[in-house]
Amino acid sequence: MDFTDTPEEAAYREKARAWLIANAPKQGLKPGRDHDGSDLAEARAWQTKKAAAGYAQITWPKEWGGPGGTPIQSVIYAQEEAKFAVNSGYFLIGLGMCIPTVMAFADEETKKRFVGPALRGEEIWCQLFSEPSGGSDAAAARTRAVRDGDEWVINGQKIWTSGAHLSDYGILLARTDIDVPKHKGMTMFWIDMRSPGVEIRPIHQMSGASGFNEVFFTDMRIKDSQRLGPVGDGWKVAIVTLMNERLSVGDIRGLDPAQFLRLAREVTIGGESAARNHAFREKIADWYVQFEGLKHTRMRTITSLSRGQTPGPENSIGKVVAANVAQEMAREAMEMLDQFGIINDPSLAPLAAGFQNQVLATPGNRIAGGTDEIMRNIIAERVLGLPGDVRLDKDVAFKDIPSWR
Amino acid sequence: MNFDFSDEQKQLKNEARRFLQRECGPERVRAILDHPEKAYDKELWTAAAAQGWLGAAIPEQHGGLGLGRLELCALAEELGRALAPIPFGSTIYFLAEAILLAGSETQRAKYLPKIAAGELIGALASSEGPGEPTVASLQASVVGGKLTGAKLPVTDGDIANLAVVLAKENGQPGLFLVHLEGPGVSRKSLQTLDPSRDVAQLTFAGAAAEPLGGAGEGFELLQQILDRAAVLFAFEQVGGADRCLEMSKDYALSRYAFGRPIGSYQAIKHKLADMFIKNELARSNAYYGAWALNAGAPELPTAAAAARVAACDAYWYASKENIQTHGGIGFTWEVDCQLYYRRCRQLALVAGAPRAWKERLVSQLERRNVA
Ligand SMILES: Cc1cc2nc3c(=O)[nH]c(=O)nc-3n(C[C@H](O)[C@H](O)[C@H](O)COP(=O)(O)OP(=O)(O)OC[C@H]3O[C@@H](n4cnc5c(N)ncnc54)[C@H](O)[C@@H]3O)c2cc1C
Numbered sequence: 001m002d003f004t005d006t007p008e009e010a011a012y013r014e015k016a017r018a019w020l021i022a023n024a025p026k027q028g029l030k031p032g033r034d035h036d037g038s039d040l041a042e043a044r045a046w047q048t049k050k051a052a053a054g055y056a057q058i059t060w061p062k063e064w065g066g067p068g069g070t071p072i073q074s075v076i077y078a079q080e081e082a083k084f085a086v087n088s089g090y091f092l093i094g095l096g097m098c099i100p101t102v103m104a105f106a107d108e109e110t111k112k113r114f115v116g117p118a119l120r121g122e123e124i125w126c127q128l129f130s131e132p133s134g135g136s137d138a139a140a141a142r143t144r145a146v147r148d149g150d151e152w153v154i155n156g157q158k159i160w161t162s163g164a165h166l167s168d169y170g171i172l173l174a175r176t177d178i179d180v181p182k183h184k185g186m187t188m189f190w191i192d193m194r195s196p197g198v199e200i201r202p203i204h205q206m207s208g209a210s211g212f213n214e215v216f217f218t219d220m221r222i223k224d225s226q227r228l229g230p231v232g233d234g235w236k237v238a239i240v241t242l243m244n245e246r247l248s249v250g251d252i253r254g255l256d257p258a259q260f261l262r263l264a265r266e267v268t269i270g271g272e273s274a275a276r277n278h279a280f281r282e283k284i285a286d287w288y289v290q291f292e293g294l295k296h297t298r299m300r301t302i303t304s305l306s307r308g309q310t311p312g313p314e315n316s317i318g319k320v321v322a323a324n325v326a327q328e329m330a331r332e333a334m335e336m337l338d339q340f341g342i343i344n345d346p347s348l349a350p351l352a353a354g355f356q357n358q359v360l361a362t363p364g365n366r367i368a369g370g371t372d373e374i375m376r377n378i379i380a381e382r383v384l385g386l387p388g389d390v391r392l393d394k395d396v397a398f399k400d401i402p403s404w405r
Numbered sequence: 406m407n408f409d410f411s412d413e414q415k416q417l418k419n420e421a422r423r424f425l426q427r428e429c430g431p432e433r434v435r436a437i438l439d440h441p442e443k444a445y446d447k448e449l450w451t452a453a454a455a456q457g458w459l460g461a462a463i464p465e466q467h468g469g470l471g472l473g474r475l476e477l478c479a480l481a482e483e484l485g486r487a488l489a490p491i492p493f494g495s496t497i498y499f500l501a502e503a504i505l506l507a508g509s510e511t512q513r514a515k516y517l518p519k520i521a522a523g524e525l526i527g528a529l530a531s532s533e534g535p536g537e538p539t540v541a542s543l544q545a546s547v548v549g550g551k552l553t554g555a556k557l558p559v560t561d562g563d564i565a566n567l568a569v570v571l572a573k574e575n576g577q578p579g580l581f582l583v584h585l586e587g588p589g590v591s592r593k594s595l596q597t598l599d600p601s602r603d604v605a606q607l608t609f610a611g612a613a614a615e616p617l618g619g620a621g622e623g624f625e626l627l628q629q630i631l632d633r634a635a636v637l638f639a640f641e642q643v644g645g646a647d648r649c650l651e652m653s654k655d656y657a658l659s660r661y662a663f664g665r666p667i668g669s670y671q672a673i674k675h676k677l678a679d680m681f682i683k684n685e686l687a688r689s690n691a692y693y694g695a696w697a698l699n700a701g702a703p704e705l706p707t708a709a710a711a712a713r714v715a716a717c718d719a720y721w722y723a724s725k726e727n728i729q730t731h732g733g734i735g736f737t738w739e740v741d742c743q744l745y746y747r748r749c750r751q752l753a754l755v756a757g758a759p760r761a762w763k764e765r766l767v768s769q770l771e772r773r774n775v776a
Contacts, residue, residue: 001475002407003696009406072406258774261767275771278764285763288770289715293686296693299408307409317682373671379681380674384654387669 003299005076012073016055016080023049024084036209037166043087047121050088055081056119057095064103064111065119071305075298093162094118094125098171100244102190105228105237110190114169126167126193128158128215129238133403135160135367136374138173139182139235140393140403143217145174145189147224152189154197154220162368164200164213167193173238176231178399185398186234189226196220207360245369254326254358255351257288260333263350267336274336283332290325294318316383319365320375327362330355408692410479418479421458425487428452431741437490437601438744441594444564444603450491454523458493463501468518474633474699478640478691485641486648488748490601492526492561494641494755498634500527503569506633507580507618507626516567516582528565528585529634530556530607531627537761538571540624545572545609552583552614555606558595560755562605569630570607570614571623578623581614588612599751601744632709634756636694642716642752643688649723649745650680653730660732673730680723687712687719707773710766717752717759724749 005013025042050056051065058074060066081088099118103111117123134140143156154174164170170191177185193200197220202210229237261284264275274280298318301311333355334341343349344356366372380386393401410418429449437443453459462477463469470476477497484493501520504512519525531538533545533556545554552572559568562585570581585592589612597604618626654677657668667673694712697705724746728735735742753759 001410001692001696001699003693003702004700005406075406258770261770261774281767282760282763284770285710285714285766286718288766289690289711289718290686292693292711293689293715296408296689297685299406300689300692303406303408317685321682321686373675376675376678377671379678380668380671383681384650384674384677386654386657386674386677387666389671390665390669 009072009076013076013080016077019053019055020080020084023053024081024086026085036211039087040090040166043090044121046086047088047091051120056121060119064115071302075302090124090163090166091118091121093127094123094167094169097127097241097244098125098169098190101171101188101228101237101241104240105188106190107225110225114190123168124163124166126161126164126170127241128161128164128170128172128191129241130158130160132157132159136371138238139186140401141173141175141186143172143174145176145187147176148221150224151221152224152227154189154191154217154222156217158215158217160203160212160368161200161215162212164193164215165202165210169193170215171228171241173234175398176234179397180232181395182393182398182401183235184232186238187231188228188234188237189222190228191220191222191226195222205364207357207364242370254361255329255333255354256291257284257329259351259354260284260287260329263333263355264336266350269336269338280332280336283329287325287329290321294321316375316379319369320372323362323365324372326358326365330358330362334359408689410475414475414479417476418483421456421480421483422486424452424456425483425489429487429489431488431744434488434490434601434744438747441600444594445492445561446490449489450526451523453489453491453493454521459497459523460521462497463505463517463521467513468521474636475695477637478695478698481637481640482644485644485748485752488601488645488744492528492564492603494634494638495529495561495565496520496525496527498637498756499529499630500525500567500569502633503529503580503617503626503630504582506629507622512582512615512617525567526561526565528559528561528568528607529630530559530562530568530583531571532556532558537757540578543571543573543578545570547572547574547579547581547614550614551589551611552581552609553611555608557606558597558604559607560751561603562607563592563594563603568607569617570609571627572614573623574616574620577621579620580617580623580626582617583609583612583614597751599747601747602751628706631756632705633698635709635713635762636691636698636705638752638756639687639691639694639712639716642720642749643684643691645745645748645752646680646684646687646716646720646723649720649727649742650677650684652742652745653677653680653723653727656731667730676726676730680719680726683715683719683722687715690715707766707769710762710769713756713762714759714766717762720745720749720752 047056054067055077057066058069058077059071062068095118099115102114118125129138131141131143133142143158145152145154170193172189172191174187174189175185176187197218199216201214203212203214204210261275264280265273267274269277304311344353346352349356381388433446437446457470458480460469461472461480462474465471504516516525545552552570554572565585568583568585570583572581589610591608593606595604595606657673658666660667690712694708697708728742728746731740731742734740
């Protein structure tokens with residue numbers, strides 16, 4: 001067990017840091033989940049630079065434009081990059097989920113066409129899985145793909161598609177057979193978001209931003225060569241996408257307990273600094289322990305990856321813990337300010353209303369990418385081996401499954 | 406960077422687990438629990454010494470194996486998992502660590518080989534009443550090398566040969582080594598929540614006390630000893646909490662209600678998922694603490710506090726929800742759930758309550774924040 005850099009790691013960190021100092025803007029871009037597009041041009045420029053220098057997708061092999069680095073190097077780079085005001089958020093879904101799926105299932109020509117531009121930030125991808133009929137139950141997808149010679153005709157609707165309005169391409173999970181049980185009747189495709197028959201309508205989120213969208217398909221025609229994996233195997237392909245989502249080692253975004261403590265120092269409660277208040281102090285300790293626990297848990301995963309082992313189940317806890325701690329911490333920060341806490345005008349509220357914004361953003365974190373409840377189901381079933389839920393839809397033809405009532 | 410035990414350490418851990426499965430089943434724990442006159446499992450203590458566990462982190466020149474603290478952490482996890490009813494923490498995490506930290510060369514040479522050989526049981530005597538001991542509250546005092554005062558509760562106080570005692574001398578707090586078999590010492594067993602471990606009141610009336618570390622350093626040294634012990638106890642706690650999760654899982658898979666295994670109900674599944682989450686957070690914090698302890702890193706105070714807070718929380722949740730998962734049978738004397746629940750309470754208090762550690766953690770963060 002060693003939490004310090006080896007000489008090689010220290011050298012890599014030094015090199016990365018020097019590169020960042022020379023190349024990264026120190027101010028301006030702010031990382032965030034709300035893809036409002038306002039900083040897209042800068043974000044693209046940054047991604048291009050990173051890719052050229054070998055700091056984008058560090059673990060990707062050389063043949064795909066990565067530097068062929070180690071998981072530890074990618075952690076080291078992420079730790080260093082986090083100290084700079086840069087935003088790679090627009091490319092996360094593409095590089096973390098869609099492109100790995102394309103790499104696993106597309107033909108050589110398609111891979112050659114898409115991997116490079118995505119890596120350099122030239123093209124943005126989105127993930128078209130969730131539908132009004134189901135997000136947790138993504139296998140309930142109703143968007144139809146009907147074969148017509150060498151083409152497929154797509155009709156239906158996706159929803160909650162992050163970044164669809166900014167995306168060039170997307171991966172689409174569609175229903176190709178309604179006469180078989182639901183997991184067997186789906187097929188995956190990649191699509192051009194600018195094809196005729198695609199309509200994208202931004203959804204106004206409760207946080208005020210419009211990061212996700214409804215996407216409507218009306219007789220959109222795509223080529224059979226856009227299929228990823230065999231017909232009817234869409235669910236297996238989707239699992240690969242989702243596995244990559246869980247493997248992608250993201251940072252915990254948002255404010256941390258140290259920032260809460262800093263804020264507490266500036267606030268007075270009952271004649272003394274809020275930082276002296278025992279109720280807050282106890283909570284700070286609890287949050288800190290959870291954040292630290294997650295940080296080290298993630299490093300345990302990296303250790304197994306770098307030893308060539310399949311990471312253990314540790315990493316599945318990350319999202320549930322991070323989202324809930326972030327939400328509670330933001331609430332407490334508001335309450336620490338007493339009446340003033342309700343103000344989220346960034347010119348008045350401390351930390352440019354960071355905690356107030358976090359109150360509004362965190363409900364989404366608890367839902368996106370698997371709800372708290374689904375994540376607990378996953379831990380219980382895949383990690384602990386407890387039985388799956390009683391299913392009423394398993395051996396029933398898709399067309400006969402009950403939906404809304 | 407590397408965030409796991411090495412293969413050798415894992416092997417040591419596996420061997421310890423197999424050994425304890427054989428030598429320290431629940432019946433051995435119950436033999437102590439059900440017999441108040443038995444303070445600890447002597448046979449197991451002798452066996453632990455024979456395995457080299459007592460001397461694992463004691464330098465070779467002092468009769469130990471000279472392994473690192475990481476090996477000790479690996480062993481601690483297994484001892485915690487097995488609820489080993491032996492004075493391992495008192496002797497190794499408290500006494501041996503205190504001597505390694507503050508002992509003179511003479512003290513090291515005199516005591517460490519005996520500890521490694523299993524010939525010397527230790528104890529830490531700091532508490533005198535409700536609440537954390539403070540400079541103001543400290544009553545025990547040493548005059549002319551003689552200790553007067555009372556300490557309670559002292560874990561393993563009935564069976565210890567040598568205690569680390571917090572007392573004042575010339576108004577200054579210090580640590581002292583006191584032979585408990587000498588004149589001027591009386592002991593009385595105390596009834597506690599976890600009778601599988603021994604706890605006593607020690608009363609000193611002019612007992613010989615030799616200083617451990619410098620005059621006036623009592624509280625600083627005590628805190629440093631507790632930092633070390635907190636990490637090691639955290640591993641015991643993680644071991645116990647993981648065992649609770651396993652018990653719950655096994656039971657949830659075999660017990661049926663309403664025609665289904667109870668483990669197929671989400672209320673139970675999510676409870677167990679939460680146990681898993683807390684246990685993993687505790688384990689990761691304990692690993693970080695282990696590294697800081699082993700490396701003698703300046704991060705130890707923060708890392709130890711985080712390890713302790715996370716471990717206390719995880720063990721409490723796992724041990725209480727383990728009972729809940731078992732239903733009525735979980736509330737019986739016969740079923741082992743209670744053993745973990747009791748031990749969880751013992752471990753959460755023996756090195757200071759989590760509340761104080763949370764305070765310490767935040768103080769450390771403030772210091773770092775200012776810096
Ligand atoms: C900010 C944000 C970004 C998103 N981005 C994308 C994207 O880019 N692409 C995409 O495809 N999707 C995206 N989603 C959709 C997201 O994956 C779904 O919202 C999520 O999976 C939940 O699905 P749902 O909204 O249909 O809710 P439902 O599945 O209907 O869930 C409603 C409630 O029921 C609970 N529930 C459902 N099933 C179970 C069960 N089996 N056991 C216990 N409880 C259950 C849920 O936990 C939840 O509390 C995004 C969502 C958000 C909030």
